[in-house]
Amino acid sequence: MPKVLISDKLSPAAVQIFKDRGLDVDFKPGLKPAELREIIAGYDGLAIRSATKVTRELLDAAPKLKVVGRAGIGVDNVDVTSATARGVVVMNTPFGNAITTAEHAIAMMFALARQIPEASASTKAGKWEKNRFMGVELFGKTLGLIGCGNIGSIVADRALGLKMKVIAFDPFLSEKRAVEIGVEKVELNDLIARADFLTLHTPLTEQTKNVISRDAIARMKKGARLINCARGGLVDEAALFDALKSGHLAGAALDVFETEPATESPLFGLENVVCTPHLGAATAEAQENVALQVADQMADFLLTGAVSNAINMPSVTAEEAPRLKPYMELARLLGGMAGQLTAAQDGAIKAIRVEYEGSVAELNLRPLTAAALAGVLTPLLGSVNMVNAPVLAKQRGIEVAETTVERSGEYQTLVRLTVVTDRFERAIAGTLVAENKPRLVAIKGIAVEADFAAHMLYVTNQDKPGFIGRFGTALADAGVNIATFHLGRSAPGGDAICLVGLDGPMPDGVLAGVRELPLVVQATALAF
Ligand SMILES: NC(=O)C1=CN([C@@H]2O[C@H](COP(=O)(O)OP(=O)(O)OC[C@H]3O[C@@H](n4cnc5c(N)ncnc54)[C@H](O)[C@@H]3O)[C@@H](O)[C@H]2O)C=CC1
Ligand SMILES: O=C(O)C(=O)COP(=O)(O)O
Numbered sequence: 001m002p003k004v005l006i007s008d009k010l011s012p013a014a015v016q017i018f019k020d021r022g023l024d025v026d027f028k029p030g031l032k033p034a035e036l037r038e039i040i041a042g043y044d045g046l047a048i049r050s051a052t053k054v055t056r057e058l059l060d061a062a063p064k065l066k067v068v069g070r071a072g073i074g075v076d077n078v079d080v081t082s083a084t085a086r087g088v089v090v091m092n093t094p095f096g097n098a099i100t101t102a103e104h105a106i107a108m109m110f111a112l113a114r115q116i117p118e119a120s121a122s123t124k125a126g127k128w129e130k131n132r133f134m135g136v137e138l139f140g141k142t143l144g145l146i147g148c149g150n151i152g153s154i155v156a157d158r159a160l161g162l163k164m165k166v167i168a169f170d171p172f173l174s175e176k177r178a179v180e181i182g183v184e185k186v187e188l189n190d191l192i193a194r195a196d197f198l199t200l201h202t203p204l205t206e207q208t209k210n211v212i213s214r215d216a217i218a219r220m221k222k223g224a225r226l227i228n229c230a231r232g233g234l235v236d237e238a239a240l241f242d243a244l245k246s247g248h249l250a251g252a253a254l255d256v257f258e259t260e261p262a263t264e265s266p267l268f269g270l271e272n273v274v275c276t277p278h279l280g281a282a283t284a285e286a287q288e289n290v291a292l293q294v295a296d297q298m299a300d301f302l303l304t305g306a307v308s309n310a311i312n313m314p315s316v317t318a319e320e321a322p323r324l325k326p327y328m329e330l331a332r333l334l335g336g337m338a339g340q341l342t343a344a345q346d347g348a349i350k351a352i353r354v355e356y357e358g359s360v361a362e363l364n365l366r367p368l369t370a371a372a373l374a375g376v377l378t379p380l381l382g383s384v385n386m387v388n389a390p391v392l393a394k395q396r397g398i399e400v401a402e403t404t405v406e407r408s409g410e411y412q413t414l415v416r417l418t419v420v421t422d423r424f425e426r427a428i429a430g431t432l433v434a435e436n437k438p439r440l441v442a443i444k445g446i447a448v449e450a451d452f453a454a455h456m457l458y459v460t461n462q463d464k465p466g467f468i469g470r471f472g473t474a475l476a477d478a479g480v481n482i483a484t485f486h487l488g489r490s491a492p493g494g495d496a497i498c499l500v501g502l503d504g505p506m507p508d509g510v511l512a513g514v515r516e517l518p519l520v521v522q523a524t525a526l527a528f
Contacts, residue, residue, distance in 0.1 A: 002066075002302040003042060007031055008049035010071050010294070011287045017295035021303065037061045045298045047071060050260070050278065054078040059086050069298040071290040072097055072281055073151075075311055076204045076231060084312040085392075087385035091297050091310045095150060096289035097281035102154035104280045105199050105229040108253035109159075111274045112197075112225045113138055115251075118271055136250075139163045144195025146211060147202030147230065148173045148183065155199060156183050167191055170202075192219050197227060204231035214239035217249065225251040229280045232258040241266050244273060255280050307367070313387050314366035326436035327360055327415065328371040328386075333438050333452045334417045334428050335375020336528055341458065343379040344524045346421040351399040352376055357414040361404035369402045372417050411441060446497055448488030452528055453501035459514065460521040463489045463496035467519040471498070474517060478510040495521075 003024040006014060010029075018025035023045075031039075033053065040046065040062040047069045048054065054068055059082050068078055070092040083090050111117055114135035122129045143159045145152045148170040156166045166183040169191045178185040188211075192198070198220065202208045212226065212235040220226075226249060228235055237258055243249040244267070251272040257265065260278060267273050281287070300306040305328075306321040307313055316324055331354070342349060354369050373389035384392060393400055416429040429442040440450045443458075461467050468487075475482060484501035506525035514523045 002044040004045035004047060004298060004302075005040065005043040006047045007036055007052045008047075008071070009051075010047060010049065011291035013288055014047060014071065014291035014295040017292060018299060021295075021299035023299055023302065033058070040065065045069065045302055047294055047298060048077070049281075050074065050077050052077065054083065054090075056082040059083055059088060062088075067091065067298050067301050069294040071287075071294040073101075074203055074231060076233075080311055084388055087383070087388045089301060089307065089310050089313050089387050091294070091301070091308065093290045093293040093297070094309055096293050097283075097286035098150040099154055100283040100286035101229055101280040102151045102158060103283075104255060104276070105151070105155050105201070105227055106158050106162075108227045108229060108255065108274060108276070109138065109143075109197055109199070109225075112227065112251045112253045112272075115272075117274050138197075140165070141196040142167060142194050144186075144191040144198040145169070145183070146188070146191065146198070146200050146234075147208075148178075148181075149201065151230075152199075152201035153181050153183075155201060156181055164197075167194060189219070192216050193221065195224055196221065197225050199227040200230040200234050202230055202234065204233045209233050210236055212236060212240070214242075217243045220249060222248055223250045225249065225253070227253045229253075229255040232256045232260065232262075237265065237267060241270070244270050312391075314364070314370065316364065316367050320364055324363060324367055326432055326438065327363065327368050330415055330430050330432060330438035331368045331372035331417070332375040333528055334415060334430050334440075335372040336378065337375075337440070337452075337458075337526060338417055338419045338426060338428050339376040339379040340526050341426060341524055342376070342419050342421060342424075345522065346419075346424045346426075349376070349380075349396070349398050349419055349421050351401065351418075351420040352393065353401045353403070353418040353420070355403050355405065355414075355416040355418075357405040357409065357416070358407070358411060359413040360415060361406055365402055365404070368415070369400065372415075373400065376417070376419060414441070416442075440499070443488070443497055443499075444495075446488040446490050446495065448486050448497055448499055450486040450499045451484065451501065453483060454528055455502040455505050456526040456528070457498075457500040457502060457506050457511070457514070457523060458526055459498040459500070459523045461496050461498060462519045462521065463491075463493050464519055467496070467498075467517070470517050471514065471520075474513050475500075475510065478507065478513070480506065480510055 001024050004018050006027045008029050015025055015027050044064050045067045049071050056079050065088050067089045075092055078090055080090050115133045119133045142165045145168040148168040159166050160182050167186045168183045169188045173185055214236050217239050253274040255276045256278055297308050304321045306318040307316040354372050370386035370389050373393050374384045374386050377384040377389055411431045414431050418427040430440045433439045481503050482500055483503050486499045489496040511525050
């Protein structure tokens with residue numbers, strides 16, 4: 001049974017879901033990185049929030065790990081590139097805490113506008129400083145959103161309800177969407193110059209890092225207020241300190257910090273700063289949502305192969321997973337055969353084409369192509385799976401093409417995989433027969449119907465009398481039992497192929513003997 005580790009403080013709902021789905025689960029929040037590295041080798045899945053750092057070192061110590069599930073949105077604490085390279089799926093829960101986080105940003109905006117935390121502390125201290133706290137109205141003010149995705153657009157909706165003017169900078173926000181959600185789409189410089197309140201809602205990436213730089217702060221309106229409920233690295237904290245101290249900015253509300261946990265910061269000493277300890281997603285509702293969702297997604301993946309909300313892999317819904325599964329197996333086997341033949345005979349792969357004909361063409365093809373690529377690349381590069389295969393193909397400059405043909409020819413459904421090397425082009429086609437069993441139907445355009453076996457021998461020969469007898473005798477003399485035997489040829493007397501299913505691995509010495517037989521062009525042992 002797959003085993004899952006929860007290494008951050010997820011709602012107990014997640015533990016329950018894993019158990020209900022029949023998985024083994026350990027709940028160990030708060031482990032130190034070294035402690036986590038020590039135990040991670042035993043797990044197939046790792047469920048996290050923002051505290052656990054999934055580094056390359058951690059992944060190196062996790063040979064069994066198949067999936068990292070982030071109960072939340074940001075995956076900047078996960079080295080997604082390394083996870084992908086190791087074939088580990090990374091998934092998040094893109095919506096579960098969006099409303100909660102948007103509400104926190106709005107709460108922070110109110111807290112800033114009316115200095116609520118300071119006023120509360122002063123009142124509780126018995127001071128009754130009614131004249132000290134003079135706020136500003138939100139009504140009619142301009143709210144600038146940097147990032148207008150799920151959270152940003154909910155913030156916009158709430159701010160419009162407060163009768164604010166909302167402007168947004170987001171390179172991926174279309175004019176149409178901007179109109180739909182009632183925001184004015186503007187350029188970054190324009191937004192920085194116009195916002196009375198500026199709120200951040202982008203992921204932390206190379207592009208967004210330090211978007212609120214010293215220079216950007218200098219260009220903000222005098223008396224403007226900044227809210228950051230996204231990620232610490234988006235803001236230059238030292239420059240923010242200077243701007244707040246000098247009075248250029250009237251206030252800042254920060255839920256996230258460059259270094260977390262943030263237990264000390266010069267910003268903490270400033271009156272006009274409101275801070276929370278990364279509480280954006282901290283409501284009972286959001287934590288229940290993300291815990292349930294991540295546990296279900298991880299269990300689905302580990303138990304059925306369904307993939308939702310993966311950052312580094314195409315989605316496969318729970319409904320389509322059972323339909324896709326036999327095709328993935330077919331694609332993997334066709335790829336595996338092509339990969340083994342290429343490894344044995346040909347040079348570098350230039351292109352891989354996957355054609356889908358008939359009923360398969362209606363399915364979600366990206367996972368199938370990924371499975372085919374994994375099949376081709378595994379014999380060449382070691383263990384490759386659907387997660388890392390597309391990246392590895394790209395890194396090696398292999399062109400990948402996927403085509404569909406709706407009408408079916410001789411077969412009601414067919415997958416044809418062609419590997420192009422600098423010396424050769426080889427197509428292998430297969431179909432599904434009764435009970436979704438993969439069957440090979442053609443190699444290099446030559447019809448040959450064969451079931452896949454764990455061990456096979458593929459021979460090409462000249463179509464002349466004498467081959468079959470000598471071949472059978474050679475195997476019999478060596479005590480190699482022929483389990484299945486399939487023949488095909490391009491034309492009488494032309495190129496012929498012979499596929500043999502064996503009960504065990506083909507001994508090297510016998511293979512060498514087969515290669516010496518008259519009429520044999522090549523012989524390759526295959527294993528699936
Ligand atoms: N404080 C907290 O507890 C929480 C913080 N977050 C943070 O909020 C971020 C946003 O979450 P969602 O809105 O759900 O993500 P999202 O993916 O729906 O939206 C992010 C938006 O940022 C935009 N964007 C990307 N690059 C940009 C750039 N260079 N400039 C401007 N916009 C850019 C994208 O086009 C997208 O529309 C998350 O990545 C996470 O870091 C999320 C949940 C809780
Ligand atoms: O979902 C996100 O991106 C968050 O930042 C929430 O973080 P958390 O799970 O509360 O540590």
